[in-house]
Amino acid sequence: MSEIYLDNAATTPMTPEVIAEMTKQMKEAWGNASTGYSYGRHAKLVMEDSRHIIAQSINADDNEIIFTSGGTESDNTAIIQTALTRQNLGRHIITTAVEHEAVLKPLHFLEEQGFEVTYLPVDANGNISLDDFKNALRDDTILVTIMMENNEVGSQMPIHEIGEILKDHQAWFHTDAVQAYGLMPIDVKADHIDMLSTSAHKINGPKMIGFLYRRDGISFPSFIKGGDQETKRRAGTENVPAIAAFAKAVELNTPEVKEERRNRYYEFKQKIIRVLKEHDIDFEVNGTVNKTHVLNLWFKGISTYVMQTDLDLAGIAVSGGSACTAGSIEPSHVLTAMFGASSPRISESVRVSFGALNTEDDINQLIETIIKTTQKLKQIREKD
Known part of the structure; x- marks a missing residue:
C-alpha cells in the first residue's frame, strides 16, 4: 500500500536539496557564530548569507530578520513584548477569533495581566469584515495581530487593506504568516507590516527554526533572556545548519x-x-x-x-x-x-x-x- x-x-517533509544543505553545514559550519576565530567567522558568514536570502523573500532588510525556534516563539515574542513595551500608550489589542493557538494563548495571558483584546468575528467563509476592524480600532490600540492565511480552512485575511488603515495609527501590525510564507507573495513594505512570523518546517525546511521580521524602528527587549545573539534581540546560540537549510528552502521557492x-x-x-x-x-x-x-x-x-x-x-x-x-x-x-x-x-x-x-x-x-x-x-x- x-x-x-x-x-x-x-x-x-524536507526536500533532498534542503537535507543536503543542512548536512553540508552540519559538517562545515558547526562553529559558534558569536566567536571571533575562523570556525565562528565561517558560521557567521553562512548565517548572514542565509539571512540575506530570507530577507529578500519578503522585501525586508537583512537587519530586520531575527532567527527564532519557529512560528510559536515568533508569535509569542511579537505579541507579548509589544504589549509589555507599549502599555503606557494603551492596553487594547485587536485580533480575530480564528487565529492559531500560538497567537490566542499569548493574548489570553495578556488578558490575565489586564490587557483588553477584541476578537473580530468571521463569516461562513472565515473572513473578517473591514468595517468591523475599523469600528474596533481605538486611540489606545497598541497592537493588531491578524494571520495572513488560516491554517484550518485556508481563508486569506485582507492584510494589505489592514496595513493601509494602520500606517498612520500608533498600533503596530503583526501577522502570523506561517501558512502563507513559501506559497503567497509577501511584501512587508508594500503592506505596511511591522512584524511577521514564519516557520521553516511549513515550507519543506527543518523544524525548530523560523524567523520574526521586525521592522527597523520597532524595538523591544529580547523575549528569550541570556546572551547577546541576534544583536541582542534573541538570546541563544544560533542553529546555523538549520538556518542555512531554511534559506535553501526559501531559495527553492x-x-x-x-x-x-x-x-x-x-x-x-x-x-x-x-x-x-x-x-x-x-x-x-x-x-x-x-x-x-x-x-x-x-x-x-x-x-x-x-x-x-x-x-x-x-x-x-x-x-x-x-x-x-x-x-x-x-x-x-x-x-x-x-x-x-x-x-x-x-x-x-x-x-x-x-x-x-x-x-x-x-x-x-x-x-x-x-x-x-x-x-x-x-x-x-x-x-x-
Missing part, C-alpha cells in the same frame, strides 16, 4: 514555483469537488475554494474520527483540524467561529492540505478512498 501525505498544513503551486493546488481542489459531486457524495466545503493549499470538507453524517481513520487505514494522512489541537477533544475554534457551536460541521469535517511533493495520482487515490468510505457508511446506515 502506498502512503500519501496530505497534511502539509501541519508540517512538510521562487516566485514562479509559488505561482505554479498555487495553480496546481487550485486544480486539485476543483477536481476533488467535481468528482465527489459526480458521485453524489453528500459534502460541503468549509470556507471558499481559493489558491491556498488548504481544503476543509464537511462530510455530512460522518464523524471526523471515522473519515480520518478510514483514510489512514488506506495509507492517506489528512487532519481533523490544527495539528496543535488534533489530540484534543475540544472542537475546532475556527469552525465554531464560522458556523456556531451547535453546527455538525465541527465534528464531521476533515482538512486536506497539499504540498510540493503531491501528485495527481495522490489526489485520485484520495478521491477514490473518500467515495468508497462514504458509500460504505451510507449502506450501513440504510441497513440500520
Whole structure:
C-alpha cells in the first residue's frame, strides 16, 4: 500500500536539496557564530548569507530578520513584548477569533495581566469584515495581530487593506504568516507590516527554526533572556545548519514555483469537488475554494474520527483540524467561529492540505478512498 501525505498544513517533509544543505553545514559550519576565530567567522558568514536570502523573500532588510525556534516563539515574542513595551500608550489589542493557538494563548495571558483584546468575528467563509476592524480600532490600540492565511480552512485575511488603515495609527501590525510564507507573495513594505512570523518546517525546511521580521524602528527587549545573539534581540546560540537549510528552502521557492503551486493546488481542489459531486457524495466545503493549499470538507453524517481513520487505514494522512489541537477533544475554534457551536460541521469535517511533493495520482487515490468510505457508511446506515 502506498502512503500519501496530505497534511502539509501541519508540517512538510524536507526536500533532498534542503537535507543536503543542512548536512553540508552540519559538517562545515558547526562553529559558534558569536566567536571571533575562523570556525565562528565561517558560521557567521553562512548565517548572514542565509539571512540575506530570507530577507529578500519578503522585501525586508537583512537587519530586520531575527532567527527564532519557529512560528510559536515568533508569535509569542511579537505579541507579548509589544504589549509589555507599549502599555503606557494603551492596553487594547485587536485580533480575530480564528487565529492559531500560538497567537490566542499569548493574548489570553495578556488578558490575565489586564490587557483588553477584541476578537473580530468571521463569516461562513472565515473572513473578517473591514468595517468591523475599523469600528474596533481605538486611540489606545497598541497592537493588531491578524494571520495572513488560516491554517484550518485556508481563508486569506485582507492584510494589505489592514496595513493601509494602520500606517498612520500608533498600533503596530503583526501577522502570523506561517501558512502563507513559501506559497503567497509577501511584501512587508508594500503592506505596511511591522512584524511577521514564519516557520521553516511549513515550507519543506527543518523544524525548530523560523524567523520574526521586525521592522527597523520597532524595538523591544529580547523575549528569550541570556546572551547577546541576534544583536541582542534573541538570546541563544544560533542553529546555523538549520538556518542555512531554511534559506535553501526559501531559495527553492521562487516566485514562479509559488505561482505554479498555487495553480496546481487550485486544480486539485476543483477536481476533488467535481468528482465527489459526480458521485453524489453528500459534502460541503468549509470556507471558499481559493489558491491556498488548504481544503476543509464537511462530510455530512460522518464523524471526523471515522473519515480520518478510514483514510489512514488506506495509507492517506489528512487532519481533523490544527495539528496543535488534533489530540484534543475540544472542537475546532475556527469552525465554531464560522458556523456556531451547535453546527455538525465541527465534528464531521476533515482538512486536506497539499504540498510540493503531491501528485495527481495522490489526489485520485484520495478521491477514490473518500467515495468508497462514504458509500460504505451510507449502506450501513440504510441497513440500520
